[in-house]
Amino acid sequence: xxxxxxxxxxxxxxxxxxxxxxxxxxxxxxxxxxxxxxxxxxxxxxxxxxxxxxxxxxxxxxxxxxxxxxxxxxxxxxxxxxxxxxxxxxxxxxxxxxxxxxxxxxxxxxxx
Amino acid sequence: xxxxxxxxxxxxxxxxxxxxxxxxxxxxxxxxxxxxxxxxxxxxxxxxxxxxxxxxxxxxxxxxxxxxxxxxxxxxxxxxxxxxxxxxxxxxxxxxxxxxxxxxxxxxxxxxxxx
Numbered sequence: 001x002x003x004x005x006x007x008x009x010x011x012x013x014x015x016x017x018x019x020x021x022x023x024x025x026x027x028x029x030x031x032x033x034x035x036x037x038x039x040x041x042x043x044x045x046x047x048x049x050x051x052x053x054x055x056x057x058x059x060x061x062x063x064x065x066x067x068x069x070x071x072x073x074x075x076x077x078x079x080x081x082x083x084x085x086x087x088x089x090x091x092x093x094x095x096x097x098x099x100x101x102x103x104x105x106x107x108x109x110x111x112x
Numbered sequence: 113x114x115x116x117x118x119x120x121x122x123x124x125x126x127x128x129x130x131x132x133x134x135x136x137x138x139x140x141x142x143x144x145x146x147x148x149x150x151x152x153x154x155x156x157x158x159x160x161x162x163x164x165x166x167x168x169x170x171x172x173x174x175x176x177x178x179x180x181x182x183x184x185x186x187x188x189x190x191x192x193x194x195x196x197x198x199x200x201x202x203x204x205x206x207x208x209x210x211x212x213x214x215x216x217x218x219x220x221x222x223x224x225x226x227x
Binding site for chain 1 (some may be wrong): 116143145147152153154155156157160167168203205207209214215216217218219220221223
């Protein structure tokens with residue numbers, strides 16, 4: 001079983017839609033949860049970082065973590081064509097030296 | 113603040129040839145990572161350095177891959193000899209650990225095609 005499972009999509013939504021991206025993980029030892037955005041032919045860039053269960057909001061983005069279910073989500077409100085990218089969830093723990101364990105990434109296309 | 117620099121951006125080689133990638137991390141970042149990202153997959157850790165020492169190289173195919181970080185700054189990753197399955201994007205990331213948290217910053221990657 002992979003450490004992090006993520007549906008690769010692709011996901012296509014119209015501009016203005018609410019997008020929901022999800023991941024599950026298997027090892028409860030991981031303490032930190034991130035979402036990275038990766039545009040085509042670019043390196044991943046950090047979008048959201050959280051370490052506790054609950055919601056964390058940053059502008060149009062909300063990260064949600066449920067440690068009891070080992071489930072993490074990213075919600076994008078009022079999606080824009082510029083949000084079209086691959087979204088990677090990642091988990092991190094002190095026991096693994098803070099190296100990131102990534103999901104496969106979900107490809108998102110927001111159409112005008 | 114300058115980001116993580118990587119070169120070359122693209123490389124095409126034939127199988128059994130050798131290739132080297134270079135990474136210059138963000139100034140002051142003690143930790144450096146090399147990840148391999150195969151098309152359609154998330155990045156996978158190859159090796160982690162803390163200053164110039166190796167923290168984790170358990171997923172590095174040591175029969176063909178090697179990496180070094182001399183003087184605890186720049187790093188090189190080498191593949192010799194390359195195989196077709198090494199075609200991927202090689203990402204370098206650096207981080208600064210503050211307290212119990214750590215944020216990794218990625219470079220643009222080197223895209224390798226092995227023919």
